[in-house]
Amino acid sequence: MTIPDTPERKSMSKPAMSADFSKELAEIALSMQSERTGHTPKAVTVVASEETVVLTLHEALTPAEKILARTEDGATKVEQYHRALFAVSCDELRKEIQRLTGRRVREAAVVVEPATGAIVHAFTSGTMVQIFQLEPHGVVTHVSAGTPAEDGSSK
Numbered sequence: 844m845t846i847p848d849t850p851e852r853k854s855m856s857k858p859a860m861s862a863d864f865s866k867e868l869a870e871i872a873l874s875m876q877s878e879r880t881g882h883t884p885k886a887v888t889v890v891a892s893e894e895t896v897v898l899t900l901h902e903a904l905t906p907a908e909k910i911l912a913r914t915e916d917g918a919t920k921v922e923q924y925h926r927a928l929f930a931v932s933c934d935e936l937r938k939e940i941q942r943l944t945g946r947r948v949r950e951a952a953v954v955v956e957p958a959t960g961a962i963v964h965a966f967t968s969g970t971m972v973q974i975f976q977l978e979p980h981g982v983v984t985h986v987s988a989g990t991p992a993e994d995g996s997s998k
Contacts, residue, residue, distance in 0.1 A: 864943050865889040871939050872898050872964070879932060880905060884962075896940055896948075896966045904960040912957030922955040925962055929953035940966055 869887040877883040885902035904912065904921065911917035929951075937948040954963040 865891060868896070868898065868940065868943060872900060872936065875932065875936060876900055876903060876962075879928060894967060896944075898964040898966075900962040900964070902960045903962040904957065908957075909960060918957040921957045925955040926953055929964065936964065937966065 866889075868891075869889050872889075873884060873887050880903075882903070882905040884900040886900075888899040888901065890897045890899075908921045908924075912921045933951050933953075937951060940946075940948050948966045950967045952965045952967075954965070955961075956963070
């Protein structure tokens with residue numbers, strides 16, 4: 844099947860943001876997270892398109908948060924804390940994205956993955972964002988009846 848080359852399709856194939864944009868935004872996010880929590884994430888990944896900017900802060904949880912996140916209740920508290928932190932600090936990051944892109948951010952969301960320590964910030968322009976975080980290389984998850992087993996074995 845051949846997809847016609849429409850103006851919309853051509854604009855989708857162009858890189859939306861430059862490497863400079865990604866680098867500067869990653870540095871800003873890293874600095875802001877360090878300033879707010881006293882812990883510097885290991886790395887920041889920025890993925891940007893015409894409509895969406897997604898920042899992933901890798902290993903962003905403090906050692907104490909990682910210990911707390913080992914239990915279901917603790918993981919819930921860590922997630923709630925980072926959602927609250929995002930809610931009160933999101934405006935500053937929105938302003939930086941607007942400054943760098945010249946476009947207003949219409950929506951923002953945060954996802955915290957306590958098991959890996961990743962924090963994902965998504966900034967969209969009215970689109971639905973689905974984020975799929977892959978497990979590290981070399982990790983095998985066995986699935987039985989659609990549910991991964993806690994210990995890596997099938998349930």
